Amino acid sequence: MRITLLTLAVVAAAAPVARAADEAMATAGPEVEEVYVWGKREGQVGVAASASQGEVSYAAYANRPILRPGELAEVVPGLAATQHSGSGKANQFFLRGFNLDHGTDFSISLDGAPLNLRTHAHGQGYLDVNGVTPEFVQAIDYRKGPYFAEAGDFSAAGTAGFRTFETLPSSFAQAQGGAYGFGRAVVGANLGEAGMLGVDLTTGDGPWKRDENLRKASALGRFAAGGWSVTALAYGARWDSTDQIPQRAVDAGTLSRFGFIDGTDGGRTSRFIVSARRRPDADSDLVVYVQRYRLNLWSNFTYFLDDPVNGDQFEQAERRWIVGASGLRTWRPSEALTVRVGGEARLDDIGSVGLYRTRARQRLSTDRQDGLREWSGGLWGAATWADGPLRATLGLRADAIAVDVDSDTPLNSGRESAAQVSPKLTLAWRVSPQVELYADAGRGFHSNDARGAVQRVSPTTGDPVDKVPLFAAADGAEVGARYEVPGFSASVALWALRLESELVYVGDAGDTESTDGTRRLGAEVLMTWSPRPGINLDVSGAATRARYRGDPPGGDRIPNALEYVVTAGATVRLTDDDVAQVTLRRLGPAPLIEDNSARSKAATVVNLAYTHSFGPLAATVDVLNLLDSRDNDITYFYASRLPGEAADGVEDYHFHPMEPRQVRVGLRYRF
Numbered sequence: 001m002r003i004t005l006l007t008l009a010v011v012a013a014a015a016p017v018a019r020a021a022d023e024a025m026a027t028a029g030p031e032v033e034e035v036y037v038w039g040k041r042e043g044q045v046g047v048a049a050s051a052s053q054g055e056v057s058y059a060a061y062a063n064r065p066i067l068r069p070g071e072l073a074e075v076v077p078g079l080a081a082t083q084h085s086g087s088g089k090a091n092q093f094f095l096r097g098f099n100l101d102h103g104t105d106f107s108i109s110l111d112g113a114p115l116n117l118r119t120h121a122h123g124q125g126y127l128d129v130n131g132v133t134p135e136f137v138q139a140i141d142y143r144k145g146p147y148f149a150e151a152g153d154f155s156a157a158g159t160a161g162f163r164t165f166e167t168l169p170s171s172f173a174q175a176q177g178g179a180y181g182f183g184r185a186v187v188g189a190n191l192g193e194a195g196m197l198g199v200d201l202t203t204g205d206g207p208w209k210r211d212e213n214l215r216k217a218s219a220l221g222r223f224a225a226g227g228w229s230v231t232a233l234a235y236g237a238r239w240d241s242t243d244q245i246p247q248r249a250v251d252a253g254t255l256s257r258f259g260f261i262d263g264t265d266g267g268r269t270s271r272f273i274v275s276a277r278r279r280p281d282a283d284s285d286l287v288v289y290v291q292r293y294r295l296n297l298w299s300n301f302t303y304f305l306d307d308p309v310n311g312d313q314f315e316q317a318e319r320r321w322i323v324g325a326s327g328l329r330t331w332r333p334s335e336a337l338t339v340r341v342g343g344e345a346r347l348d349d350i351g352s353v354g355l356y357r358t359r360a361r362q363r364l365s366t367d368r369q370d371g372l373r374e375w376s377g378g379l380w381g382a383a384t385w386a387d388g389p390l391r392a393t394l395g396l397r398a399d400a401i402a403v404d405v406d407s408d409t410p411l412n413s414g415r416e417s418a419a420q421v422s423p424k425l426t427l428a429w430r431v432s433p434q435v436e437l438y439a440d441a442g443r444g445f446h447s448n449d450a451r452g453a454v455q456r457v458s459p460t461t462g463d464p465v466d467k468v469p470l471f472a473a474a475d476g477a478e479v480g481a482r483y484e485v486p487g488f489s490a491s492v493a494l495w496a497l498r499l500e501s502e503l504v505y506v507g508d509a510g511d512t513e514s515t516d517g518t519r520r521l522g523a524e525v526l527m528t529w530s531p532r533p534g535i536n537l538d539v540s541g542a543a544t545r546a547r548y549r550g551d552p553p554g555g556d557r558i559p560n561a562l563e564y565v566v567t568a569g570a571t572v573r574l575t576d577d578d579v580a581q582v583t584l585r586r587l588g589p590a591p592l593i594e595d596n597s598a599r600s601k602a603a604t605v606v607n608l609a610y611t612h613s614f615g616p617l618a619a620t621v622d623v624l625n626l627l628d629s630r631d632n633d634i635t636y637f638y639a640s641r642l643p644g645e646a647a648d649g650v651e652d653y654h655f656h657p658m659e660p661r662q663v664r665v666g667l668r669y670r671f
Contacts, residue, residue: 043484044491045436049393049426051480051493052077052144052158052524064569064581065607065622067659069130073108076142076160077526078542078565080587082633084656086241087204087214088267089297090128092634094587096144096157096497097520097546099560103127105446105474107154110162111231112287112326113275114346116154118374119403119450121316121353122297125154129162131218131235131271133200135174135186138165145495146444146476149380149395149424150328150342155444156474156497166222166229168196170670176620178664181205195223195230207659208242210260215239227280233273240266243299246640247653257630257657261642262300262313264360269295283330291322298361305641305649310359314367318353322346338384348374353451355459368412368459372405374450382424389431395424395442401470403450407459414454418470420445434485438493441477448472474499487530496521498549517549518558534573541566548594555595560636564588581609582626592637598653603631605658618668628661 044054056075066072070081070091081091093100100106104125108115110132120126143151144158151159171189176182181204188198200218205211216237223230242260249255275289300313328342354369382395402417424442431437452468480493502515522544529537546561566586573579584606592598608623632655641649 043489045434045482045484046430048436048482049391049428049438050143050145050147050440050478051438051482051491052478052495053142054491054526055139055141057139063571063579063609063611063620064583065609065624066134067607067624069132069134072129072132072134072137072140072162073160074567074585075140076144076158077540077567078144078522078524079106079158080562080565080567080585082587082656084634084636085243085299086212086239086266087206088130088216088237088239088269089241090122090126090130093127094560094562094565096495096522096542097544097558097561098157099558099562099590100125100127100157103154105154105156107151107159108162109159110233110273111164111229111275112161112277113231113273113289113291114153114324117293117320117322118153118348118376118447119350119353119372121295121318121355124449125446128269128271130216130237131233132162133186133198133218133220135172135200136164136168136188136196136198136220137162139163144493145440145442145478145497146422146474147424147426147440147442147478149340149382149397149422151444152344152378152380152397152399153376154446156446156476156499164220164222164231165196166224167193168198172668172670174666174668176622176664176666178622179662180207180659181211182662182664184666191223193224195221197221206242207662208258208260209256210240210242210263212242213238213240213266228276228278231273231275231277233271235272236268236270238266238268240264241299242656243301244634244636244654244656246303246642246650247655248650249642261303262311264313265298265300266361267295267297269293269297283332284328286325286327288325289323293320293322294318298358301654302638302640302649303642304645305639307357308641308647310357310364313358313360315356315358315361315363316354317356318350320348320350320353322348336386338386339381340384341379341381343377343379345377346375348372350374366408368451369408370405370412370451372403372450374401374403376401376447389429391426391428391430393424393426395426397422397424399445399471401447403453403470405450405454407451407455409457409459411457412451412455412459416450416453416467416470418453420471420473422473434483436482438478438480438482440479442475444474444476445471446474472499472501488528490527491525493524494522495524515548516552518546519549520544520546520561536571537569539566539568543588552594555593557591557594557596559592559594560590560600560634562588562590577613579611579613581611583607592635592653598637600635601631603629603633603658605629605631616670620666620668622664622666623661624664625658625661629658630660631658632656633658 079095090102117126142160173187176184184202186200198220202216204214218235221232272292278286297316302312306312324346326344331339355367356363357365378399380397384393400419404415407413422443427439429437448468453470476497478495482491497520499518524542526540543564546558548556569583571581586604590600606626608626610621612619635655639649
């Protein structure tokens with residue numbers, strides 16, 4: 001096992017932040033460094049509008065062992081982030097019976113700027129959080145379900161808002177190194193009261209037979225200027241990837257579990273975001289932002305099925321600008337009534353988005369190439385009536401989208417527009433100071449790819465195809481309860497979600513894939529408990545039943561809809577200077593095809609972190625995949641072809657394995 005230690009020898013633990021500190025830690029004395037608990041959740045009784053809404057503090061997220069930045073989102077109970085390709089590619093997200101395929105029905109924003117990308121080269125709603133540095137995230141607010149008027153596109157399963165520090169609790173430097181060429185250095189420095197500046201550099205090869213050669217750099221700045229709070233993010237990455245591989249080759253002994261078929265897969269990406277937020281008072285909020293984004297992604301999932309000579313590698317590439325704004329205003333006409341009104345506007349100016357057939361990253365032909373603009377706007381209002389223990393919020397949202405596509409296939413050029421109105425309702429009844437009950441209902445949506453909304457023929461075959469609507473509506477409802485006392489909290493939610501259709505544009509094929517309407521039913525439980533000072537426990541479980549509606553001839557199962565997700569974490573202070581943290585995640589099985597004849601297996605991973613502090617220094621040891629699980633991060637079932645196989649290929653399981661057990665050590669220094 002290769003171990004690479006960064007030459008930087010000092011590292012810093014994130015310094016104390018009072019609102020995220022555990023009460024017992026805060027009273028341990030001035031000589032004891034405060035330790036922040038992963039999953040530290042703020043009290044929600046009397047505040048939240050649903051049982052599945054919450055806020056989590058990340059004052060010292062570096063104390064929790066994580067393999068990838070996408071695991072930041074796993075604070076949302078029932079959400080899982082995995083990977084089926086290189087570390088620079090967006091994660092696969094799973095929530096409420098959705099294989100979100102990088103973000104189609106779950107949205108994330110960073111200081112008010114949306115991160116999901118419409119009409120993306122790889123997949124609608126593409127959500128890449130690899131440029132976010134965990135140590136710079138102060139808190140995450142999350143809402144599940146389409147019950148909130150302020151939630152717009154990609155909100156059917158839920159939304160999350162990442163909030164970064166305006167100023168860090170203290171300046172710090174840290175370094176970490178470990179197996180498979182992993183190295184990481186992070187520095188965060190406060191600029192007086194003007195803000196902060198941070199840099200995150202990461203390298204790694206991974207356990208793959210083809211070194212990943214990851215090179216990633218991210219910089220974040222927060223500045224105060226003229227009454228505005230400005231966030232600036234710059235991120236870039238390059239990598240070589242090992243995509244999912246066929247089970248038959250591993251069983252035959254011709255391919256390692258960490259092997260590859262096409263050694264030239266990989267990608268490069270960059271993103272620059274500048275957003276400015278103004279809050280002149282507690283009742284007003286305005287955000288404006290501009291983004292620049294680029295991606296080149298090379299993949300080969302079927303090997304030699306379509307092209308026995310050159311192979312099936314393809315490139316997805318795009319360049320875009322995004323500009324937008326959102327705002328809200330709150331009024332309180334009476335002690336019982338609160339009215340909020342808001343709006344948002346966004347333009348995606350995509351100079352080029354294309355799908356190309358390639359060999360060893362060299363373009364051989366063009367399946368399709370488009371330039372387009374996509375405009376959207378939304379207005380919403382919500383009125384909350386609070387009368388004693390009861391709170392009721394009635395909301396209404398109106399959205400419109402217009403697209404103008406210029407395709408290299410003239411029949412696939414055109415303009416289209418659509419609008420949707422979405423009603424919302426939330427009810428909360430505070431039974432006692434410790435107990436609150438909830439009932440929620442509403443409509444949400446995800447937008448469909450602009451190319452699918454105007455196309456008339458398949459770009460690869462020339463056959464006629466049907467257009468898809470710009471909006472895919474989702475209707476949901478939920479009932480739940482929450483219980484909170486000092487040292488313990490619990491919540492439970494029962495929910496249902498119905499989608500008119502799951503029409504999606506498939507970037508891998510340059511075409512639109514049509515599905516029937518769907519229905520999902522589920523239950524979620526979350527508990528946090530501090531049985532004694534210095535011990536904190538956190539566990540959540542979610543179960544989902546996902547089906548296509550009607551009686552589809554091929555079966556009613558939704559591929560890759562996980563049947564359950566369980567996560568748990570524990571933080572234990574062993575001594576004044578020693579803290580251990582352990583986390584567990586178990587992903588349930590899922591159908592892989594509609595008739596349920598092929599299924600994935602459950603997958604479990606356990607991570608461990610140990611921290612020893614001495615003054616401003618802290619030494620850390622992370623053991624990832626502590627039990628050395630040989631489960632898979634993700635599994636698919638489809639046809640592919642290896643050299644020498646029949647021309648129509650072989651239906652088979654294709655998987656991407658979990659990374660094996662590995663140790664990462666580091667130092668932190670705060671100053």
